[in-house]
Amino acid sequence: MARTFRYYEKKRGDRRTGSSKLGSVGEAFLFALFLFFGCVVLAVLLLTLAIPEWRANHQFREHVCVVLDKRLAERHGDDGPLYRPEMQIRYTVDGETYVRWAYDIHNTYSSGREAAQQTLNQFHVDKDNTREYPCWYDPDDPGTVVLVRGFSWWFWLVVIVPVSLIAIGGVGLIYSMRHWGQSAERRAAMAQRPLERELFGTSGDTSSEFPYVPDVAQVTDSPGTRLRYRLPILGSPGWALLGLLLACVFWNGIVSVFVGIAVTGHIGGNPDWFLTLFITPFVAIGLGLAFFFVRQLLVTTGIGPTLVEISDHPLRPGAACQVLVMQSGRLTVNAMTISLVCEEEATYRQGTNTRTETRAVYRDELFRREGFEVHRGMPFEAECDIWVPERAMHSFKADHNEIRWKIVVEGDVAGWPDYQRSFALIVQPGNPGDG
């Protein structure tokens, strides 16, 4: 018997996809929770902070009082003692005399003992020579009185939290409600061309001649010096180096604090062996990061730039063209290869992580040479023909999946780490009937 509510739907590829109904319910519930908590927190803030403060500033009546006594009120907070200045005052409203401990409207405590003490010092208690001070009382409840007024600037910082929760929850809930019960196809169609699709069911043709094939302009916007186009390198080495450097500094910075503690203990004759053993694997990872960074730095700066030019672009299945590879630097090359590669790339979420997996599905070694020298000012040049197989798959790029064609230059250089540099190519679909 079929269940009316399924937690999992059919298996897609290597994973199961969750129930879309359960997903929609969970999504709406989460946004509703955000909205609810945002409203509750905002209401509490308004009722306990904003409205009393506004009333004290605008509706409380000015009056005079005498200070009978004063004290530094203290209570224990999570991070230590908290203080608040309090004055015992006497004032008379409509013939009735009130004696109250008062200061501001919020009755808030803070950790600043000195600031509270300074506030206390501003008020003089002298029973023989009483001095009058201004105060403000609530006309609806004359027993409520303050000695200071004003607005708390930090309220507007605090209020950002509930307002953000309300905005995220509200917008998300409206989105969830609008798409409630809609099929994945309808949502996709609406996202692609909202009005036309809904009203007229028009075609999903995009403006591009080849939908989901990457734009050719990203390759053809750089002219070559010998051949027609110069191909862009995939993955800028500068950014990769910077990212690696930041990771290295961050990791080793934290680890060095614990290393310092451990080393100090050993030098002082009081070694902490548990700490020493505990941080050893973290130190090893830090050293590995540093080694990898230095290696990449050497590859990037020590081995000169690699340039790749191509005679025609974009490519089509069955088409051939010329490629020129130029390698600069002062190198003793043990081996260099140039390959045409097609690889699949899949991006997926696993828990809170986003993972990427690649798999080469075509590799054709176009050029190989062993044992030669590259001299400074005289780049090594290799020319070869490339040919995209008949009926080969075209380049493809969607949000989570990609098929990428590229020229890969790999080098084994004496005295340097091996290196690999990739250059993007676009292969468009062939003409119908070609294959």
Next chain:
Amino acid sequence: MMNGSSIAIRLDGDRRTYEPGETLSGEYSLLGVGRNGVKAAEVSVLWYTEGKGDEDLTVHQFWRFDADEGTADPGRDHRFETTLPASPLSYDGMILKIRWCVRVRVFPTNGKQIVEQKDFRLGNVPPAEDAEL
């Protein structure tokens, strides 16, 4: 009652492979559905991915028929027709597959949605092989 109800999708000429730019046409019919048993029906010509990555799905053409507008009559065959795009072509890779299909989704007046799809290939790209072996 929608028990035993189903959707039959037929592509003209019983074709399973199309070239980019060709016209895909066919019809679908609802079987075992009473005259007032359908609230709405949706027909999509779409592609989606399977494999390691999260699913990408794009609808090439979408029609929705509502009973309120009198266009979701279950008692007759419904035709559809569209010109297929130049890409993406169907693909059987190692960690990525691109599938094309005609998908019909029926929203019954009572009971659960019924979904049926007819797969077809766009283009003639052969299955990929692992180049890392």
